[in-house]
Every structure is written in C-alpha cells, then in structure tokens.
Amino acid sequence: MGELPGQPDPARRSRTPLSRQRVLSAAVALADEGGADALSMRKIAQRLGVVPMALYKHVANKDELLDGMIDTVVGEIDPPVEGADWRSTVRLRVLSARRMLLRHPWAPAVIETRMKERPAPTPAVMAYLEGMIGVFRAGGFSLDLVHHAMHVMGSRLMGFSQELFTDSPSSAAASSPPPEEMAARYPNIAELAGAVAHEAGSVVGGGCDDQYEFEFALDLTLDGLERLRNAAATAD
Amino acid sequence: MGELPGQPDPARRSRTPLSRQRVLSAAVALADEGGADALSMRKIAQRLGVVPMALYKHVANKDELLDGMIDTVVGEIDPPVEGADWRSTVRLRVLSARRMLLRHPWAPAVIETRMKERPAPTPAVMAYLEGMIGVFRAGGFSLDLVHHAMHVMGSRLMGFSQELFTDSPSSAAASSPPPEEMAARYPNIAELAGAVAHEAGSVVGGGCDDQYEFEFALDLTLDGLERLRNAAATAD
DNA sequence: ACCTGAACACCGTTCAAGT
DNA sequence: ACCTGAACACCGTTCAAGT
Numbered sequence: 368m369g370e371l372p373g374q375p376d377p378a379r380r381s382r383t384p385l386s387r388q389r390v391l392s393a394a395v396a397l398a399d400e401g402g403a404d405a406l407s408m409r410k411i412a413q414r415l416g417v418v419p420m421a422l423y424k425h426v427a428n429k430d431e432l433l434d435g436m437i438d439t440v441v442g443e444i445d446p447p448v449e450g451a452d453w454r455s456t457v458r459l460r461v462l463s464a465r466r467m468l469l470r471h472p473w474a475p476a477v478i479e480t481r482m483k484e485r486p487a488p489t490p491a492v493m494a495y496l497e498g499m500i501g502v503f504r505a506g507g508f509s510l511d512l513v514h515h516a517m518h519v520m521g522s523r524l525m526g527f528s529q530e531l532f533t534d535s536p537s538s539a540a541a542s543s544p545p546p547e548e549m550a551a552r553y554p555n556i557a558e559l560a561g562a563v564a565h566e567a568g569s570v571v572g573g574g575c576d577d578q579y580e581f582e583f584a585l586d587l588t589l590d591g592l593e594r595l596r597n598a599a600a601t602a603d
Numbered sequence: 604m605g606e607l608p609g610q611p612d613p614a615r616r617s618r619t620p621l622s623r624q625r626v627l628s629a630a631v632a633l634a635d636e637g638g639a640d641a642l643s644m645r646k647i648a649q650r651l652g653v654v655p656m657a658l659y660k661h662v663a664n665k666d667e668l669l670d671g672m673i674d675t676v677v678g679e680i681d682p683p684v685e686g687a688d689w690r691s692t693v694r695l696r697v698l699s700a701r702r703m704l705l706r707h708p709w710a711p712a713v714i715e716t717r718m719k720e721r722p723a724p725t726p727a728v729m730a731y732l733e734g735m736i737g738v739f740r741a742g743g744f745s746l747d748l749v750h751h752a753m754h755v756m757g758s759r760l761m762g763f764s765q766e767l768f769t770d771s772p773s774s775a776a777a778s779s780p781p782p783e784e785m786a787a788r789y790p791n792i793a794e795l796a797g798a799v800a801h802e803a804g805s806v807v808g809g810g811c812d813d814q815y816e817f818e819f820a821l822d823l824t825l826d827g828l829e830r831l832r833n834a835a836a837t838a839d
Numbered sequence: 840a841c842c843t844g845a846a847c848a849c850c851g852t853t854c855a856a857g858t
Numbered sequence: 859a860c861c862t863g864a865a866c867a868c869c870g871t872t873c874a875a876g877t
Contacts, residue, residue: 402720408851419851420862429851454829458822476715483708484638508832516828586694587831591823592752593690596744644870655870656843665870 385417387425391435395471398436403473408432434489437478440471441491447498453506460499461520510558519587621653623661627671631707634672639709644668670725673714676707677727683734689742696735697756746794755823 383389393414398406408429412419426432445463447456468474482488488496496517503513619625629650634642644665648655662668681699683692704710718724724732732753739749 403716407849409849418862423852424861472719476712476719479712479715480639483712506832507836512828512832515831519828587827591827592748592755595751595823596742596748600743643868645868654843659871660842 385415385421385425387435389415390422390425390432391439394432394436395439398473398477399471403477406473433477433481434485437474437481438489438491440467440474441489441495443467443470444495447502453502453508456502457499457520460502464495621651621657621661623671625651626658626661626668627675630668630672631675634709635707639713642709669713669717670721673710673717674725674727676703676710677725677731679703679706680731683738689738689744692738692742693735693756696738700731 390411393411394406397410397414408422409419411432412422415421422432426435444467445460447460451459499520500513500517503516504510508516626647629647630642633646633650644658645655647668648658651657658668662671680703681696683696687695735756736749736753739752740746744752
C-alpha cells in the first residue's frame with residue numbers, strides 16, 4: 368500500500384499518527400480474518416506497530432472498541448436509493464445490509480451481544496433505522512404500521528437478529544442525548560417513539576410489547592406460508 | 604436444595620460425582636447469571652467445588668462445552684403438541700423456543716457464532732429441525748415448500764438467527780454420522796436434503812442457494828406488509 | 840492408572856515510573 | 859504533560875510430578 372522509503376521505520380512503526388478510525392479499521396480487518404475470538408487489544412496494537420497502551424488514547428476500552436467496530440460496518444450499508452418506490456428501496460437496502468454481514472461474519476454475534484447489554488444503539492445503527500423508517504413513511508405507511516413493519520422486518524433489517532433496538536420509552540429516554548437533540552437528528556424515530564408512547568399510554572411503562580410484536584411478525588410469516596401452500600394445492 | 608449433613612464437605616466438595624450433565628448445568632447457570640463473558644472453565648470448576656482440570660474429563664475443551672450448552676438449552680424447547688393443526692403446532696413450538704431464549708439471553712450470540720464456525724448442528728438442534736419439518740410435511744406442504752418454509756422461518760425458528768443450518772449437500776455429507784444412520788434418525792431432514800440435492804442437480808455443488816432463499820423470505824415478508832398497508836388505506 | 844498442581848502463553852487494564 | 863513498560867488479575871490448556 369505505497370510504502371514510502373527513506374524513513375527510520377524500526378519494526379514497522381506507523382508514520383501516520385494513530386487515530387480512532389485507524390484503530391477501528393485495524394480491528395475490523397483482524398476480526399474479518401480470524402473472527403471475534405482472534406481479536407485482542409494486543410494484536411491490534413501489534414498490527415499498527417504500536418504499544419498496546421497507545422490504543423487507549425483512542426478507545427476507552429474493549430467494549431467501546433466493539434461499539435466503534437459495529438458503527439464502522441453498519442456505516443458501510445448503502446444509503447436509500449433516490450426516486451424509487453418504498454418496496455424497491457427497502458429491498459435494496461436490506462440486501463446491502465446482508466452483503467455487509469457476509470463481508471463481516473463476526474458482526475451478527477457481536478451486534479446481538481451488544482444490543483442486549485447496552486440500551487442505546489450506535490449512531491450508524493440509529494441512522495440506518497432512521498432512513499428505513501423514512502422510506503416506509505414516504506411510502507404511505509401509517510405510524511402504527513411502520514411500528515409493526517420495523518418489528519416484522521427485525522431479523523431482516525440486519526439480515527438477522529432478534530431485536531435491533533428496544534424502543535420502550537424508558538430505555539430510549541435513558542440514552543445519553545437529550546430528547547430535543549435526538550428529535551432533531553432522528554425525526555422519524557422521535558415521531559414513531561412518541562406515537563408508540565401515546566398509543567399504549569394507559570399501560571404502566573407502556574410503549575412497545577415485545578411479545579406482541581414477535582407474535583405479530585410470526586403470524587404474518589405464517590399467513591404467507593399458508594397462502595403459498597394453498598396456491599400450490601389449487602394449481603395441482 | 605436439600606444439603607445432606609454429616610459429611611466431611613471441606614469447601615463445598617461435591618459428593619455426587621462429576622458428570623458431563625452436571626458440568627453443563629453449572630455452565631448454563633453461570634452464563635444465565637453473568638452472560639457469556641462471565642463464563643470460564645475456572646469459574647465453573649469453582650462452582651462445582653472442583654479443580655479446573657477435573658472438567659476436562661467430561662468436556663474436551665471450551666468449544667465442546669459451548670456445544671453442550673447449546674444442546675442443553677435447545678433440548679428445553681417443548682416437543683410438538685399432538686393432534687393440533689400444523690399452524691398451531693409450529694406457532695406453539697416457536698413461542699416455546701422464544702421463551703427458552705428469554706431464559707438464556709447468551710444463547711443467540713453463542714449459537715450464531717457456533718453455527719458459523721462449525722458445519723454440523725448439535726443433536727438437539729437437529730431433533731428440533733426434524734420435528735419442525737415433520738409438522739410441515741404432515742400439514743400437507745410439498746418438499747419444495749417445506750424447504751422454502753424452513754428458510755422463511757429461519758430467524759423465527761430460534762427466535763432469531765440468520766441461518767440455522769447450511770443444507771448444501773457437501774457440508775451435510777461432511778458431518779460425522781454416516782448417511783444411513785442420519786437417514787434413520789432424521790428421516791425428514793434426509794428426505795428434504797435428498798430432494799434439494801436432486802432439484803438443482805445440474806448446478807455444480809447444487810442444492811441450496813442461500814441468496815435465493817434469503818430473497819424469497821424477504822419478499823414474502825414485504826408482500827405481507829404491503830397487503831396490510833393497502834387494507835389499512837381501503838378501510839379509511 | 841488416575842488425579843492435580845505448577846507452568847505456559849495468552850488476555851484487558853491499572854499504575855507508577857520514566858521522559 | 860505525555861507516553862509506556864512492568865505489573866496485576868485473569869484466561870484456556872499442557873504437562874510432568876505426585877498418588
């Protein structure tokens with residue numbers, strides 16, 4: 368990759384100064400090659416020609432490194448195409464997400480673990496969800512139906528996964544950014560979260576019933592399968 | 604839990620001799636409490652009042668321990684109910700799988716990783732898939748449609764997950780048990796695998812096109828969403 | 840023959856000592 | 859003030875020494 372000569376370079380010392388992005392890129396490359404198990408702070412440092420402690424200037428710890436890695440790869444997903452109908456747009460974007468996951472096989476398990484341990488998704492995941500909600504809204508889906516649609520898509524949105532995010536108002540409110548800033552940056556998410564909070568406002572801690580959403584998605588899938596079976600039987 | 608007194612018991616030594624099942628149970632309990640990260644051979648041994656090396660008599664290594672843990676929790680999923688229609692049966696069983704995963708939050712990520720690294724699913728996963736295929740078959744689904752159905756269910760079958768198994772003939776054949784024994788133990792899987800291998804027999808390494816299956820499942824979901832949206836618009 | 844303690848090659852991260 | 863080596867508390871697993 369263009370080794371500039373005429374420099375001391377003892378033991379592959381990096382001339383470009385270390386940066387968070389360089390650390391994350393090295394970490395992603397390492398995980399791509401050997402899986403999440405092969406990833407260690409010490410190996411990342413070694414690959415960058417740097418002492419392990421140097422990494423801690425750019426990432427707080429390994430957890431924060433993993434968050435950064437997720438953000439990096441989710442950021443690789445193509446943005447929504449312009450001027451197409453909602454269905455083609457969702458389809459293309461989900462297929463782009465799938466291609467990303469095929470490039471980074473370690474990502475699903477890491478995201479799965481991360482989403483379960485941490486309340487707030489990373490910025491790139493938020494942006495991805497934001498864009499997807501926007502496409503559904505522009506396609507004429509009601510807020511209620513977008514809410515269901517996001518849950519139904521769930522496992523497909525990232526090509527896998529149980530739940531991409533927990534959208535109960537409490538956990539969303541517990542996240543770092545203040546509500547106004549979040550509403551400005553992610554208007555569709557904010558609008559949806561507001562509607563969801565209102566919808567089941569009477570129930571304590573209301574908002575989103577994961578169990579209901581899971582069954583809703585399941586039943587929709589079963590409906591499709593049954594329809595296919597009946598069509599095949601009729602065509603005989 | 605019924606501590607029998609009048610025994611030496613120095614430092615909680617186990618009187619019941621160590622067994623593979625006791626090791627796996629302790630490991631599952633540990634992971635349930637502290638997540639997969641909190642799981643270590645040394646901590647399992649400590650909890651069993653045993654020296655770490657003693658575990659290696661019952662599990663070859665940590666990878667094999669994880670396989671055993673998966674088998675244990677998948678074995679907790681209810682068997683198919685008798686005498687109900689296919690749809691109720693699948694529905695109940697998938698909901699049972701989801702309840703199991705809620706009890707063992709570490710399981711999805713571990714299964715995800717495991718399935719990606721290893722070719723052959725554990726016996727309990729095989730039995731689970733076997734039962735599910737049987738239900739679809741008894742419900743009048745053609746082999747072709749069962750094949751699609753298993754892929755569509757994919758992420759729901761375990762309440763998550765990209766692909767539960769790779770059903771390309773090559774990888775299936777590479778698994779340990781000889782084809783006849785596998786056909787005897789898992790007739791539905793064997794029948795399906797045979798049909799799939801035949802179906803695309805002309806294609807080199809034929810069998811199952813993951814990309815096609817993913818898009819098939821995605822399109823089915825999208826169809827359902829579109830139908831719902833149109834129904835909601837008409838009802839206005 | 841069986842069991843097990845010490846040892847080895849790793850971890851992530853702290854912290855004090857160097858510049 | 860910044861950087862970094864040594865150190866600490868862990869890992870999974872090997873292996874030789876004990877019974």
